[in-house]
Amino acid sequence: MKKLIVLALLITFVCFFPAGQAVIAADGVWRIGTIFPVTGPLSKNGVKNFDGVKIATKMINDAGGVLGKKVVLVSADASNPEAAASEANRLITNEKITAIIGTQASSLSMAATTVAEKNKVFYIENEGISGLITARGFKYIFRTTFNSTMMTTQMVDYAVDVLGPKKLNKKAKDLRLAIIHEDGGFGTSSGRGLMARAKARGLNVVATESYSAKSADLSSLVLKLKRAKPDILFAAQYINDSILFARQAREMRFKPLIIGTTAGQGNPDFIKAMGKDADGILAGGIPSEISVEGLAEGPKKDAKEFVRRYMGTHNGEYPNPTSFVGFAGAWVLYKFILPKAGSLDPNKLRAAALSLDVPRGKGVLNWGIKFAGPDQKNAGQNVLAAAAINQWQNGELKLIYPKAIASSDLK
Amino acid sequence: MDTTLFVQLLISGVLLGGIYALASIGLTFIFGVMKIVNFAHGEFLMVAMYLSFWLFHYFRLDPYISILIVAPLLFLIGLLVYRLLIKPTIGAPVLTQIFVTSMVIENLALLFWSADFRTVSLKYLQNSIVLGPFPSLGLEEMIVNPARLIAFCIALSLTVAFYFFLKLSYTGKVIRATSQDRFTALLMGINTDRIFKLTFAIGIMLTGVSGALMIPIYTVHPFVGFEFILVMFVVVVLGGMGSVVGATIAAIFIGIIEVFSGFLLGPQSKEAIYFLVFIAVLVIKPSGLFGLEREEELERIEAID
Numbered sequence: 205m206k207k208l209i210v211l212a213l214l215i216t217f218v219c220f221f222p223a224g225q226a227v228i229a230a231d232g233v234w235r236i237g238t239i240f241p242v243t244g245p246l247s248k249n250g251v252k253n254f255d256g257v258k259i260a261t262k263m264i265n266d267a268g269g270v271l272g273k274k275v276v277l278v279s280a281d282a283s284n285p286e287a288a289a290s291e292a293n294r295l296i297t298n299e300k301i302t303a304i305i306g307t308q309a310s311s312l313s314m315a316a317t318t319v320a321e322k323n324k325v326f327y328i329e330n331e332g333i334s335g336l337i338t339a340r341g342f343k344y345i346f347r348t349t350f351n352s353t354m355m356t357t358q359m360v361d362y363a364v365d366v367l368g369p370k371k372l373n374k375k376a377k378d379l380r381l382a383i384i385h386e387d388g389g390f391g392t393s394s395g396r397g398l399m400a401r402a403k404a405r406g407l408n409v410v411a412t413e414s415y416s417a418k419s420a421d422l423s424s425l426v427l428k429l430k431r432a433k434p435d436i437l438f439a440a441q442y443i444n445d446s447i448l449f450a451r452q453a454r455e456m457r458f459k460p461l462i463i464g465t466t467a468g469q470g471n472p473d474f475i476k477a478m479g480k481d482a483d484g485i486l487a488g489g490i491p492s493e494i495s496v497e498g499l500a501e502g503p504k505k506d507a508k509e510f511v512r513r514y515m516g517t518h519n520g521e522y523p524n525p526t527s528f529v530g531f532a533g534a535w536v537l538y539k540f541i542l543p544k545a546g547s548l549d550p551n552k553l554r555a556a557a558l559s560l561d562v563p564r565g566k567g568v569l570n571w572g573i574k575f576a577g578p579d580q581k582n583a584g585q586n587v588l589a590a591a592a593i594n595q596w597q598n599g600e601l602k603l604i605y606p607k608a609i610a611s612s613d614l615k
Numbered sequence: 616m617d618t619t620l621f622v623q624l625l626i627s628g629v630l631l632g633g634i635y636a637l638a639s640i641g642l643t644f645i646f647g648v649m650k651i652v653n654f655a656h657g658e659f660l661m662v663a664m665y666l667s668f669w670l671f672h673y674f675r676l677d678p679y680i681s682i683l684i685v686a687p688l689l690f691l692i693g694l695l696v697y698r699l700l701i702k703p704t705i706g707a708p709v710l711t712q713i714f715v716t717s718m719v720i721e722n723l724a725l726l727f728w729s730a731d732f733r734t735v736s737l738k739y740l741q742n743s744i745v746l747g748p749f750p751s752l753g754l755e756e757m758i759v760n761p762a763r764l765i766a767f768c769i770a771l772s773l774t775v776a777f778y779f780f781l782k783l784s785y786t787g788k789v790i791r792a793t794s795q796d797r798f799t800a801l802l803m804g805i806n807t808d809r810i811f812k813l814t815f816a817i818g819i820m821l822t823g824v825s826g827a828l829m830i831p832i833y834t835v836h837p838f839v840g841f842e843f844i845l846v847m848f849v850v851v852v853l854g855g856m857g858s859v860v861g862a863t864i865a866a867i868f869i870g871i872i873e874v875f876s877g878f879l880l881g882p883q884s885k886e887a888i889y890f891l892v893f894i895a896v897l898v899i900k901p902s903g904l905f906g907l908e909r910e911e912e913l914e915r916i917e918a919i920d
Binding site (some may be wrong): 228243244245247248249303387413415418419420421422423424425427428431442443447448454455456457471473476477478489521 | 623624625627631634635707722725729730731732733734736741758793832833834836840842843846870873874875876877878881882883886887910
């Protein structure tokens with residue numbers, strides 16, 4: 205009897221599964237692939253990013269779709285680089301997908317983009333910021349968000365030109381700086397960027413340390429740093445290790461000025477864990493708020509609509525920074541690239557993407573859209589994307605830099 | 616390196632060892648008696664941490680009090696898992712089932728509790744204890760974290776209590792007999808199935824105690840078990856695969872090595888260092904620091920005969 209049931213189930217499955225696929229593959233819709241870590245250790249931000257993509261998709265479909273056709277997402281889950289590569293392969297070979305949005309994390313992106321490029325499939329990276337992704341001269345890979353060099357350069361400059369002078373009354377050259385980073389793709393490329401900028405400006409870096417984000421203890425790191433007596437500490441960390449580090453630093457009474465990133469210190473879970481002790485900590489990276497002031501009518505309406513819908517589906521919570529970049533990646537494809545290409549042919553999409561030159565204020569969020577060409581060093585990078593600096597002030601993550609879009613001053 | 620720093624590193628290392636001991640005590644016990652490698656141990660720890668988190672979140676129950684609820688609950692979970700999963704496969708390779716269980720628990724946690732990172736912040740634990748200065752010893756101020764100190768003390772007391780429980784109580788003796796030779800124990804009229812059930816449940820219950828003690832120190836998320844599982848196994852093997860006292864000493868040893876190598880050689884190398892030590896110990900003494908050599912074990916069994 206049991207065997208019969210299993211057999212019946214199998215037959216049902218075999219009969220109906222391809223039929224279901226045929227419906228999806230039918231003409232009249234744009235089928236876009238997505239690869240995000242919605243399970244596994246990276247899923248915290250992966251889900252939030254994917255939420256941004258889903259809301260963008262719903263918004264465009266409610267407005268009549270793109271060129272009269274609705275967008276349908278074909279989703280894949282990738283919790284590690286191996287899965288990212290195999291899922292990219294599956295989307296391309298089995299699902300016949302020719303345009304992909306992904307992946308939230310640099311390590312996953314490196315794997316997925318390699319597969320996409322090999323198969324000549326158009327790919328939008330919306331959050332993996334490692335410089336390596338666009339350093340390979342790939343033709344079909346486009347990154348809508350800023351890269352780690354843009355972020356780290358801004359972090360170093362802001363720290364020594366504004367933060368140090370204002371809070372410690374010290375000139376850039378007199379400041380003692382320390383850099384720590386987790387040893388994965390994101391941390392390593394950010395750490396390198398921070399060091400390169402500090403070196404280029406001839407600053408005094410007193411300690412540089414890397415560690416595994418899976419560490420169960422960071423007391424040796426804290427003690428080591430405490431000995432180096434830095435004024436300002438740069439930290440490229442993920443959320444879990446940023447909380448562990450902040451707690452152990454508090455235990456050991458190590459209190460430098462900290463400038464982290466939105467991947468770690470800027471995460472809402474950080475404030476839940478640290479409470480009052482988070483106040484004053486800075487986080488470079490994604491802007492924590494959309495400043496609608498400087499935007500043209502269209503983008504302003506889109507941004508407000510996105511925030512409204514996000515809050516509607518997330519118990520009134522303001523969008524997580526990672527949802528903003530998720531939205532931005534999808535929106536650039538739906539609103540700017542796809543209408544211009546008029547087809548999901550990767551070569552047409554690519555030509556359309558390269559032809560874009562949208563100034564700030566008219567693009568998406570506070571970014572313009574202009575991708576570096578294949579002959580340039582960072583092929584496929586949106587050069588008009590920009591990183592920002594945020595700060596925890598009374599339990600809220602406030603956007604404090606660049607000045608043009610800031611909602612508060614440094615406190 | 617000055618003396619103050621040395622002592623401070625030592626304190627941090629010993630306290631970290633206490634946490635590792637807490638995390639692996641149940642695993643050691645289960646392995647020692649049942650010879651089962653419980654790959655899902657980290658996940659049980661995760662469940663225990665979540666339970667104390669939710670008790671704190673909804674009922675403002677102090678994690679140190681919630682031990683009284685979490686530990687018995689984990690005991691029951693242990694009984695249930697034993698009945699459903701372990702018992703039918705005793706004697707057969709049980710590895711796959713346990714491995715799958717760990718994945719199932721992990722993904723259920725992800726489904727029900729999401730991938731958020733959750734913390735319990737206890738106001739009274741945030742101020743560190745300051746030792747010193749002791750000018751006569753040439754020592755300046757040193758810092759001890761109260762939550763870690765409590766965890767360490769309970770880890771030590773648990774180890775001592777466990778030692779005497781196994782040594783002196785009737786149940787303890789029966790457990791030891793079963794672990795030494797299951798067949799002979801059966802001949803002596805010991806209900807080994809009952810002993811296995813009890814052992815497994817006690818082992819899981821111990822993670823309940825650990826989870827409640829660790830929640831004031833660590834953030835809980837569905838993959839937290841993963842952060843500890845590797846060091847747990849190192850501790851169990853170094854400690855002599857099944858010796859609870861050995862595991863505690865090994866845990867402190869690993870804690871000290873980790874903190875000192877992290878400080879002297881950089882945090883990125885600390886795992887490499889304790890694995891090197893681990894391999895070195897196994898080459899010199901394959902049965903772990905406190906394990907009995909095969910011959911010794913046989914001799915002892917003969918002596919008992």
